[in-house]
Amino acid sequence: MNGFETPGPVIRLEKVTKIFNDSGQPTTAVREVSLEARRGEMVLLLGPSGSGKTTLLTLIAGLTRPTSGSISLFGKNVEEYSATELQSLRAERIGFVFQTFLLIDSLTATENIEIVLRFNRKRRAGRAGKTRALLGELGIEHLADRFPRAMSQGEKQRVAIARAIANDAELLIADEPTGSLETRQAIDIIALLHGQAERRNTTVIVASHDLRLKEFADRTLRLQDGMIS
Amino acid sequence: MDMYAIRTLRSQPLRLILTIGGIALCIVLMLFLLAVYRGVADGSVEYIRQNHADLWVLQDNATNILRGSSLISMDQINAIARTPGVRTAAPVLFLLSTIRNGDQVGTIFLTGFEPEKGLGGPPHLVWGRSPRADDEIVLDRSFALKFGFKAGEEVDLQGRRLKIVGISRGTNAFVIQYAFVTLRFARKLIGVPGLATCVLVNAEPGFGIGPIREEICDVLAGLKAYDQETFLANNVHEMQSGLLPLLYTVAVIGAIVLTAILSLLLSVNILERRKDFAILKTLGSPMAFLWGMVIKQAVLIASVSCAAALILFFPLVQVIERISPEVTTKSTVGQIGGVVAAVLLMSLASSIVAIRRLRRIYFLEAFS
Numbered sequence: 248m249n250g251f252e253t254p255g256p257v258i259r260l261e262k263v264t265k266i267f268n269d270s271g272q273p274t275t276a277v278r279e280v281s282l283e284a285r286r287g288e289m290v291l292l293l294g295p296s297g298s299g300k301t302t303l304l305t306l307i308a309g310l311t312r313p314t315s316g317s318i319s320l321f322g323k324n325v326e327e328y329s330a331t332e333l334q335s336l337r338a339e340r341i342g343f344v345f346q347t348f349l350l351i352d353s354l355t356a357t358e359n360i361e362i363v364l365r366f367n368r369k370r371r372a373g374r375a376g377k378t379r380a381l382l383g384e385l386g387i388e389h390l391a392d393r394f395p396r397a398m399s400q401g402e403k404q405r406v407a408i409a410r411a412i413a414n415d416a417e418l419l420i421a422d423e424p425t426g427s428l429e430t431r432q433a434i435d436i437i438a439l440l441h442g443q444a445e446r447r448n449t450t451v452i453v454a455s456h457d458l459r460l461k462e463f464a465d466r467t468l469r470l471q472d473g474m475i476s
Numbered sequence: 477m478d479m480y481a482i483r484t485l486r487s488q489p490l491r492l493i494l495t496i497g498g499i500a501l502c503i504v505l506m507l508f509l510l511a512v513y514r515g516v517a518d519g520s521v522e523y524i525r526q527n528h529a530d531l532w533v534l535q536d537n538a539t540n541i542l543r544g545s546s547l548i549s550m551d552q553i554n555a556i557a558r559t560p561g562v563r564t565a566a567p568v569l570f571l572l573s574t575i576r577n578g579d580q581v582g583t584i585f586l587t588g589f590e591p592e593k594g595l596g597g598p599p600h601l602v603w604g605r606s607p608r609a610d611d612e613i614v615l616d617r618s619f620a621l622k623f624g625f626k627a628g629e630e631v632d633l634q635g636r637r638l639k640i641v642g643i644s645r646g647t648n649a650f651v652i653q654y655a656f657v658t659l660r661f662a663r664k665l666i667g668v669p670g671l672a673t674c675v676l677v678n679a680e681p682g683f684g685i686g687p688i689r690e691e692i693c694d695v696l697a698g699l700k701a702y703d704q705e706t707f708l709a710n711n712v713h714e715m716q717s718g719l720l721p722l723l724y725t726v727a728v729i730g731a732i733v734l735t736a737i738l739s740l741l742l743s744v745n746i747l748e749r750r751k752d753f754a755i756l757k758t759l760g761s762p763m764a765f766l767w768g769m770v771i772k773q774a775v776l777i778a779s780v781s782c783a784a785a786l787i788l789f790f791p792l793v794q795v796i797e798r799i800s801p802e803v804t805t806k807s808t809v810g811q812i813g814g815v816v817a818a819v820l821l822m823s824l825a826s827s828i829v830a831i832r833r834l835r836r837i838y839f840l841e842a843f844s
Contacts, residue, residue, distance in 0.1 A: 305840060334761075337758065352752075353483035353487055354483065
């Protein structure tokens with residue numbers, strides 16, 4: 248862990264609304280959403296495509312600013328963080344898992360993981376040791392020198408999870424992490440995320456339309472047309 | 477070196493090779509222009525540098541021999557020779573003349589001098605000796621190569637047959653080359669006896685050149701005397717003012733093209749990999765880390781291009797000098813180091829142009 252124990256909820260959203268104003272046509276992606284998540288809790292945001300799940304995740308991570316309402320991240324209003332502080336938060340305390348894995352094609356599994364550790368200016372020897380340990384923990388040591396193009400979908404997602412937790416993230420944000428996986432792989436991956444949340448006391452926010460994930464979540468919130476129902 | 481930076485470049489090998497090739501050619505151009513400049517600079521003034529006259533006396537409106545007109549009469553030459561403290565006064569007559577070899581006609585800077593005075597002759601001989609008789613000539617090596625003249629052959633100089641008794645170097649001023657004949661022959665050629673362009677003066681041992689110069693300038697009306705250093709500087713300045721602006725302009729164009737090529741490659745790389753950059757931004761990459769990757773790519777390409785340019789440069793110069801012997805080049809470690817340093821600086825400038833594109837890559841692109 249990073250040693251930043253946050254008292255109270257890791258994230259808290261109060262009446263958050265996000266309106267996009269693309270091409271002069273206002274679109275409400277998230278409408279008056281309030282939620283909070285505590286340390287070690289796995290929250291599932293369940294909703295169909297276009298329900299505002301991804302927008303909500305980007306708001307939680309401080310990647311976009313809400314149109315109204317307030318977001319508290321690690322006990323501090325997101326508006327109070329500078330751009331550099333938010334970048335540091337993402338580098339040091341938040342991990343991301345994406346539907347299409349978003350590994351960098353030109354880097355091996357090891358390099359994909361190590362590049363995140365370089366954001367924290369971790370020394371080369373420390374990075375190598377940490378990466379080896381993660382690959383071992385996730386049972387993918389054999390992928391160390393393999394490029395993403397030579398991995399299965401499930402293997403890619405495991406490497407992506409290793410990358411997401413490499414910085415000992417206190418908050419894991421997963422956007423449709425099982426969306427590109429077959430059933431068996433999907434269950435493996437969500438179990439892996441759940442296990443990480445328990446073992447590392449990490450808060451995990453998962454956005455998905457996959458009902459099978461409900462049984463792994465501590466709490467499920469249904470999102471429809473940008474609202475929690 | 478950053479593996480991402482290297483692998484991204486290697487992912488488009490043809491583009492990378494073309495870019496490195498284009499940049500390397502720009503560097504070769506810059507190295508070549510500098511080498512030509514140095515070669516011309518040395519060739520243009522080597523004659524003056526090697527003649528070691530204490531004073532160069534010219535008509536007072538002329539400051540140099542490259543682009544100046546000076547005529548000194550026999551009376552003035554004799555007066556200079558009689559000036560107290562003068563040990564040697566060697567008149568030299570410069571003429572533009574032509575030498576014919578079959579259909580080819582070459583223009584030369586014909587230098588008439590008095591061999592017995594030991595001043596005003598060819599600075600270096602690569603073959604043969606200085607002319608002693610009026611039917612002998614020394615040609616510049618580049619000129620001889622260009623027009624196919626061989627040592628010992630006869631040449632046609634304005635209808636007169638002269639035997640090549642020597643081949644000189646350090647006598648190539650790029651646009652024209654020196655040839656050396658006796659002063660007597662040069663005077664016959666123009667049909668004006670006793671005329672000279674300048675007089676090279678050496679002082680008696682222990683006699684300061686200041687009083688000699690004052691005597692020449694004050695007593696002999698219409699003449700001006702320059703010490704070796706000043707006269708050399710005058711000629712260097714004259715040569716630079718004619719040649720340097722052109723070389724600099726072409727070199728600057730080369731540098732701009734180089735910077736543009738590199739900027740283009742880096743920008744295209746960023747645009748093609750914008751999803752990667754969006755992912756890295758989302759994962760918390762500091763901007764400095766992303767800038768660093770682009771700068772590393774720029775420096776890597778510049779370094780490889782410099783190496784390729786240096787491999788190409790020396791054989792290419794040999795080929796050019798063989799095809800055009802009048803092109804004399806000279807490269808120094810300092811020159812090459814300067815170009816490499818300039819290229820590295822330009823690579824940084826290129827990366828700055830490309831880095832601006834990073835600002836327009838947004839987090840949300842990683843989620844799209």
